[in-house]
Amino acid sequence: MVDFKSITDTTDNYNFHSHTQFCDGRADMAEFAKAAADSGFTHYGFSPHSPIPFESPCNMDFEKVDDYIEEFNRLKKLYSDRLKLYCAMEIDYIGKQWGPANPYFNTLPLDYRIGSVHFIPSAEGMVDVDGRFESFKKKMERYFDNDIRGVVESFYAQTNDMISAGGFDIIGHFDKIGHNAAHFSPGIEEEKWYETLVHDTIDNILASGVTVEINTKALADHRRFFPSRKYWKRLLDAGVTIVVNSDAHYPELIDAGRREALGLIHTRSI
Ligand SMILES: [Zn+2]
Ligand SMILES: [Zn+2]
Known part of the structure; x- marks a missing residue:
């Protein structure tokens, strides 16, 4: 198990959430590793979207997992004198049948696991609600009868089921x-029921003891972090371990938004 607390206590030059050519990353792992070393990072984790039991353009194929691990081992050796690389996955929670707690992931030599929700159930199967808003809007009509509250509740229900099932570190x-919900229905994140859903989720996160990510991927384009800044004080006051991750899909963005988030945390401007 990686000791995220001792790493984040000693350096800001890390990133534990990044993508690769084996999922929807836009460059080879070698380019990401080079960018990390050139930027002075000391810890860098690869976390491609895990295989899932149905077709998805963003997720790694089961048949590619061995290639991923082989390339990781090659790079780990290559950079061993200056950069600690980690072999991880961002594992999709789909439901009771598939998620970070699935025994399949115990067969892989992963240094840690990120648990994330990108899909929620519909009458016609699982739907990716994580993509761009234009696509989300179409799916709202096609699969969810434009019931945004139902979609939000389903997302947090999936998240809380994932926390109960466990099997992940971050x-x-x-x-x-x-993000998509607020585009669809401006102000929704300030509604009482929405905030209650988030706070109930934080209750479960804190009870579970997992490390919490502050994801900075959307800062440049959308001026926001995940989780939203208004929840940071509660997380920091609780003393939970926090990692600030760029969720990089491009080598030039491995540090994007991270210094801003770290600055806010260090100065407690939250
Ligand atoms: Zn994700
Ligand atoms: Zn990601």
Whole structure:
């Protein structure tokens, strides 16, 4: 198990959430590792989207997992004198049948696991609600009868089921649905019922003892973090271990938004 607390207590030059050519990352792992070393990072984790039991353009194929691990081992050796690399996955929680707690993941030599929700159930199967708003809007009509509250509740229900099932070390972008939901229904994140859902989720996160990610991927384009800044004080006051991750899909963005988030945390401007 990686000791995230001791790493984050000693350095800001880390990133534990990043993508690869084996999922929807836009460059090879070698390019990401080089960018990390060139930027002075001392800890860098690869976390491709895990295989899932149905077709998805963003997720790694089961048949590619061995190639991923082989390439990881090659790079780990190559950079061993200057950069600690980690072999991880961002594992999708789909439901009781598939998620970070699935025994399949015990067969892989992963240094840690990120648990994330990108899919929620519909009458026609699982639907990815994580993508761009234009696509989300179409799915709202096609699969969910434009019931945004139902979609939000379903996202947090999936998140809380994932926390109960366990099997992961870091919870990824745990209020991510807020981004598309707020585009669909401006102000929704300030509604009482919505905030109660987030606070109930935080209760479960704190009880579980998992490390919490502050995800900075959307800062440049959308001026927001996941989780939203208004929940940081509660997380910091609780003393939970926090990692600030860029969720990089491009080598030039491995540090994007991280210094801003770290600055806010260090100065307690939250
Ligand atoms: Zn994600
Ligand atoms: Zn990701």
